[in-house]
Amino acid sequence: MTNSNSSLLFLLKKHNFQPYIQRFLQLPIVNITIGIIIILSVILTIVELSIPEKSPYLLICNTFSKIFTILFVIELSFRFIVAPNKKVYFKEYWLDILAILPLLRVFRSIRALRLLRLLRILRLSRFFNRYASTFPYILQRGIKEYLIVVGLLLLTIMFGSVAILVFEGSSNPNLTSLEEGFWFSVYSLFAGEPIPASPSSLGGKIVGVFVMFMNVTIFAMFTGTVSAFMVDKIRREDDIVDWESFNNHTIICGWNRKAEIIVREYKAAGKNEGIPIIVIAEFDDEPNFIAPDLKSRIQFLKDDFTKVTALEKAGISRAETCIILCDKTHSRSDQDADARTILAALTAEKLNPNVYTCAELLNREYGSHLDMGHVNDYIVSQEQSGFLLAQAALNRGLMGVFSELLTYERGNQFYRITITAEWVGKTFLDLFIHIKQTHNAILIAVSQPQGKFKINPDRYIFQEKDNLIVISTREIKL
Structure with a gap:
């Protein structure tokens, strides 16, 4: 400078x-x-x-x-x-x-x-790419490739037209004007050989070789770009979804290994049979499943789950359950991941106060934000893992009990059932004995309307709208 x-x-x-x-x-x-x-x-x-x-x-x-x-x-x-x-x-x-x-x-x-x-x-390609968000979605996905191909094509023709004139204009009678240089570049680029005449100077020969080399490069890039465009277009036509048709469904925000476990548990429990689970996540291609048969239970929506438009498109106003997973993609920190979880959970509750929202946090300190926003439930994943490890160390062999109770795929599971009018006013012990004798199930807790739990209470009189938590091999009714 x-x-x-x-x-x-x-x-x-x-x-x-x-x-x-x-x-x-x-x-x-x-x-x-x-x-x-x-x-x-x-x-x-x-x-x-x-x-x-x-x-x-x-x-x-x-x-x-x-x-x-x-x-x-x-x-x-x-x-x-x-x-x-x-x-x-x-x-x-x-x-x-x-x-x-x-x-x-x-x-x-x-x-x-x-x-x-x-x-x-x-x-110029950088400027177009910067404002690519205003283009249709199908162009957004390949805007860089399209601009690179067009840019290289224009640069090759312009460079070849002017450069051949610089080196050959004074010595080659066939290349004395810009128009002749332009057609030399176009013909050589598409034909793969110098047309209409071979250059005579060293500089002209180098320009001719450069244009012919760009013929191979641009053609390969153009073919690959068009192929990718057509494949993506065909795939997207197959994925046309009537989002308005979903009702009483489950929405999972984010995707990781836990999401596949959730879908597998839904399938094992027989919940929402025939209703796909909508997964809102940002990825280029659909993830690989450890169990390929689960793919039919999922409908992917490729979008940012913190956006109101994405949740509305997934039918949050008609959904029964919304699960927000910790999203640490794109190298996000724990704080950023929890912030996205809180934002999505509060947005879902605002759009549909009746949806049952459950969120995954990494830091319990942020749980107060979810409590103030009336989010139904949240878990602190790392904390829960620590509790399980501590229990396994303090009570050897206990993990086998947890493994059975926490999955619907085998043995006994937790079930939530509603108390009937005939048991209102009776004691916890009375119903405990009745359930064990009649259904071979174990009554372990009472869920009150305020969201509080009474686990294995000493003396408790059942009230209206109480829910029971039982351990059983199947869902039971009183």
Whole structure:
């Protein structure tokens, strides 16, 4: 950079204008203006290299080219100032830095180096990718690939058209104008051989080989992109779902190993037969199942489960149960994962106060947020695992009991049943004996309407709306 630019950098750093510069560079109008200047700069470079060196218009083109390049120097300097990581900055903008080299006096005499300005065309793909969220979903998924293919195609044709004219314009009668250079690039790119005439100079031959090499590269990328597009389109057509048809269903927010266990338990318990479980999670492809037969019980919705639109699309207003799992994808910290869980749980309760919401936390300290939001239940997964390990160490062999009681796939399980009117006013012991004698089940606790539990109470008189917690091999009715 020049001395004036170095002084500018020093002044801006001294007065800490970085936040203002960063906000300025993020303005849409600034990015659009830069994109327009890039297009004008590329067009001007093509015109400048295609006209004779003695042309009176060459000085005008050179002047505007210098103005555009100075603007890019200022812009890149600003980006360098606000860049938190200089290595990342040079990795992202090294092509743009190469494109401003013709401004330096040592490179001005080499006309062919002006071709470096054409590299700016690749930067347009970055601007389009930045605003890809406004495109349809199918384009969002492959926007980078599409832009890379189009960018390489345009760059190859423009570079070949101008470069072949620079090296062959004075010696090859078949390549004396920009139009002939353009058709040379197009024919050579698609035919894979120099057409209509082979270059005679070393520089021209290198340009011809480059264009033919890009033929193979772009064709391979184009074929792969179109194939991926068609496969994705066909797969998405197969996955068209009538989300409005789901009712009294279960929604699982997030996906990890626990989600598959939950689905397996639902299947073993025979709950919601014929009603798929909707899983809201962010992933590119559907996950692999340890038990492939469970896939038919799940309908995936690829979205962020903290968004209101995603929960509404999954039918949270009609759902019976909503389970929010800890989401640590994308290298999220424990605090971020719990924050997403709390946000999703509170949103689900707000959208449907009648849905039974159960959330997974990593830190019990955040449980108070769920209590204030009237979330029905939550577990602290790491804490629960610690309790089980402690019980296994203190009471040897106890894990076998827990393993049977916590799964519906074998033996005895926990069941929740509603008390009938005939048992209201009677004691816990009376019903304990009746259930054991009649159903070979064990009454262990009472769930009260306020959400409190009485586990193995000494003396308890049943009231209306009490629920019973029993251990049994099957679901029973009083």
